[in-house]
Amino acid sequence: MAVSGRGQNDQNLDGSKLKIAIVHARWNEEVIDSLVIGCINRLKELGVKEENIIVDTVPGSFELPMGSAAVAVNASIDAVISIGVLIKGSTMHFEYISQSVTNQLMDLQFKMGKPVIFGLLTCLTLEQAKLRAGMVPGAMHNHGVDWAECAVEMASKYGQDFRTATWK
Numbered sequence: 261m262a263v264s265g266r267g268q269n270d271q272n273l274d275g276s277k278l279k280i281a282i283v284h285a286r287w288n289e290e291v292i293d294s295l296v297i298g299c300i301n302r303l304k305e306l307g308v309k310e311e312n313i314i315v316d317t318v319p320g321s322f323e324l325p326m327g328s329a330a331v332a333v334n335a336s337i338d339a340v341i342s343i344g345v346l347i348k349g350s351t352m353h354f355e356y357i358s359q360s361v362t363n364q365l366m367d368l369q370f371k372m373g374k375p376v377i378f379g380l381l382t383c384l385t386l387e388q389a390k391l392r393a394g395m396v397p398g399a400m401h402n403h404g405v406d407w408a409e410c411a412v413e414m415a416s417k418y419g420q421d422f423r424t425a426t427w428k
């Protein structure tokens with residue numbers, strides 16, 4: 261049960277000037293809700309104003325790239341956090357969605373020139389998902405918190421000025 265985390269932040273995370281979008285799937289909503297609440301609460305702790313946290317939903321994780329792209333085109337959005345929970349069933353459906361969504365979300369940030377945070381849990385069991393969503397007291401933590409910190413760091417470091425300067 262390894263959660264090494266991304267280590268210490270290398271700068272003060274200040275979200276006070278940022279506008280962050282969360283696009284989340286609705287499948288496995290109990291886990292999704294815990295991840296999204298953890299993410300929103302951490303964004304607020306980092307200074308992101310409530311009115312600058314935009315939340316949108318899509319049916320399932322397969323729709324995350326489309327939903328995230330539709331939000332990312334808005335120039336005022338500094339970063340998109342895409343959240344989904346895939347739980348392995350008895351067919352290869354899980355594998356095909358996991359890989360395709362991962363690839364598309366990675367590509368999206370370069371197409372849009374802004375951070376798209378990978379908030380897709382690809383779990384073999386519901387228990388694995390709950391552990392990573394902070395739903396088991398005293399065990400592991402809520403990855404939604406990590407994704408909020410990642411969004412603020414990346415948007416702060418690679419914000420509009422960086423994009424304007426280097427993505428011509």
Ligand SMILES: Nc1c(NC[C@H](O)[C@H](O)[C@H](O)CO)[nH]c(=O)[nH]c1=O
Pocket residue numbers: 285286287288319320321322323344345346347348357
């Ligand atoms: N099984 C899970 C799904 N499946 C639904 C797909 O994501 C998609 O919405 C459908 O195939 C229509 O295009 N989605 C999840 O987010 N999590 C799952 O465990």
Ligand SMILES: CC(=O)[C@@H](O)COP(=O)(O)O
Pocket residue numbers: 346347348349350351352353354357
């Ligand atoms: C991730 C999925 O799509 C999966 O939960 C669907 O279950 P199954 O593979 O049994 O159809």
